[in-house]
Amino acid sequence: MSFTVTTPIYYVNGAPHLGHAYTTIAADVLARHHRRCGEDVFFLTGTDEHGEPVALAAEKQGMTPQALADQNAERFKALAPQLDASNDFFIRTTDEQHKLGVQQVLQTVKDNGFVELGRYEGWYCPRCADFKSENEVEDGDRCPIHHIVLTRESEENWFFKLSAFQERLEALYAEQPDFVLPVQRRNEALAFIQGGLQDVSLSRGAKLQWGVQVPWDPEHVFYVWFDALLNYYTALAYAKPGEDLTERFWPATFHIVGKDILKFHCVFWPAILMAAGLPVPQHVLVHGYLLMNDEKMSKSLGNVLDPFTIIERFGVDPLRFYLLRDVQFGGDGEVSAEAFEQRYESELANDLGNLASRVSAMVVKYRDGAVPAVGAFDLTEDFDGLADAVAAHLDRGELTQALEAIWVRVRRLNRYVEEQAPWKLAKDEALQEQLDVALATLIEGLRTVMVLLAPYLPATSATLLEALGAPDDSWAAAAFGTGGVTQVAKVAPLFPKHDATPA
RNA sequence: GGCUGGGUAGCUCAGCUGGUUAGAGCGCACGACUCAUAAUCGUGAGGUCGGGGGUUCGAGUCCCCCCCCAGCUACCA
Structure with missing residues (x-):
């Protein structure tokens, strides 16, 4: 019996923080539980390295996107051992094998007739050389980065025919009622699906883009979300040198994600897999936000609580315990x-x-x-x-x-x-x-x-x-009663008290 | 506006298909004990179960209306 659990791949345009630690710890608990139950376990985490924000940040720092990604990926890679996370592999979306895998799967999606040419229209920033979504556009239709007035433009894109999967997704949710957990999140995703699905752009103009090349159209790169989602699948082909683990570990048992990326994992992801003729995951497990002073713990806000201080003073176990104990998994919760x-x-x-x-x-x-x-x-x-x-x-x-x-x-x-x-x-x-x-x-x-x-x-x-x-x-x-203990010595304090006040 | 959750003791929350005096943990107060990291165990505070109406012999627990909070209502990752 196999068990596959994943964390999202973390976006390298920032530093690891408590939110990343939270997800990784949760995934690790499941991985360890199933491993000790004697199951064949694969636990995957990694980094998401393509996309405009990384390209822009690199440009700002006078680096190539690859150099920036290399630098930041190391920090995320170092996070897992610090959390005592037992991941079996660490994927980077800039891995050559990943890119090949993305191209292969999405080529299949196209071959199966679920990709077509279309026009994407939106607010365009010439400085960013990219489109901005409605909710990131500043007042006065300005670019949130350059603060210049945006223009309304359209671009020829490859589109994924998501609309073709509405019924199949509804059927999935009916047949697999626990596809999305907890149930509130399932309702949310299902409501989105039932509200009607539009096709989504699958590629972006390649000019200044940092991503995986579209094999049938080298002028384009894949929209970073599809590149990113595919990591869960592509990793299995090369995680273990000399062995393709895909048959053994696909589909995933649990994808653990934060509620902010629910739509991608609960709607786009199963649809892409269906389009490629691949089995869909058993569960997407959605957790909430860790709140500090009622604000979302996020890289987009400055109020990060550094988990490393806690680890340094108390060790990792107390941190693992605290996060899963004090915050009802699935919901938002205050941490301090x-x-x-x-x-x-x-x-x-x-x-x-x-x-x-x-x-x-x-x-x-x-x-x-x-x-x-x-x-x-x-x-x-x-x-x-x-x-x-x-x-x-x-x-x-x-x-x-x-x-x-x-x-x-x-x-x-x-x-x-x-x-x-x-x-x-x-x-x-x-x-x-x-x-x-x-x-x-x-x-x-x-x-x-x-x-x-x-x-x-x-x-x-x-x-x-x-x-x-x-x-x-x-x-x-x-099992209680298994016994086996015959001799004990006085045990030293497992969790020594700390007199000083918080860091 | 619509949809989905939620509003229960000072705090954080449990309460499944309706049924004896509404529960837990923490904090607080008092008490007990001494094995232990001055830890533990017991007792208590008497909370209009968001508000109003209804169904019922009986409702946090079902129905209706209203108020408040969070999230979602598509291409920022």
Whole structure:
């Protein structure tokens, strides 16, 4: 069974920020989950490097577009390891193989009769040598970059016959109700489709353009969105030297995208694939914006929160945890340094970290570190079905709910400690058997919880499971009662507290 | 304007096909305990479930109207 998950490819006309990190982390959680379930996983991320903004930025800096792309792509490439993201490949749309793949697929689209010549009309800036969309045009019909008055012009373009796919897309949405998740986004995309589809331009005049050449018309390059979308498919042909992974991993299981690019992924993308005779993805999972002071976290606004500061002070796991915990995945959510520290302190340090400390300390104190072998654990009813519930949530793209389900058990374990009060049991000779069960149950609960958290907190999970001498974090090990821990030492604080105030 | 979501305790939010005193987490107050990273556990505050009307034996939970917020209503990536 194969599982393919992608992030959008990040546009190199800017620096990596929290928004990029968010998407990559979400994709990584799914990738890690499925990988440890024993599935054949392919996790793709990369950079989008063509298009006018990159060309213009390069020009401004006196560089070639390729040089600028090379420079910025490195920064995005470095992002993944910093997030502990386990991507299998990093695609760049300037890769020769990608360009060939784009040309090949879109040639097929043309051969299949879904491309035709048309005229694109719009506001044209002679300085940019390109058209501006209605909503980016400044008051007085001026260019947002050069502030000169735009002219109304038209250009001969190759068009993709999107209108021919209205019925097929509607059928797709009917047959695959979970094609777009969550459901609000599906409604939005479907409404767009049902509102009637127009053909869209597939190419742009090549004069000053930076893109993939149209094979049947070298004077044009493909409109950057089609070039970009195709990355999900083209990467498979060359991600692994000497092997074409396309058969193995196409179609994708999840494309994770931000809500700003919903239309491209939920409408244009499946239509292009249909036009090319290729299978469409199983799901497009749409997430919302991270808000800071009620503003969208975006490269177009200056209010970026640097994730690297958090990583430096706390490590990556807390960042991964925080973003998926505090913001309901799919919706918009407020993020702040204060909220981060609050979560870190009360949930990571106090709930989970302290649980590991107190449980391991008790086993050491009352049983010299030997985990009692018992006939049956307590709490089996509390953990019954947990792993399946987590998996079910993840299959629906409900990353926050899955995490919540696990956290309910973390709290349950702390409550169980109070209910059992091992320190009292330890004083009574007659209650030694009960103490054994309590300690064994706590260790097993801790182990289970850490296995389930592995996709979210990979480093911490590995550290603790290693310390417990039960490093197996496979799906089989996620079942409560699997056991395997026989000896423990006092565990060092998993999430040490930081006295200083926020950075 | 139309469409899609949403408006529930100070804060962030759960509440499926309508049914006992409307829930969780955080924060706050008080209490308990001592294994633990001064962590944890318990209790409480008494919220007109956006407003109004209706259906029903009974409605955050269904219907109608209104108010407010967000997004979408096509070619910036």
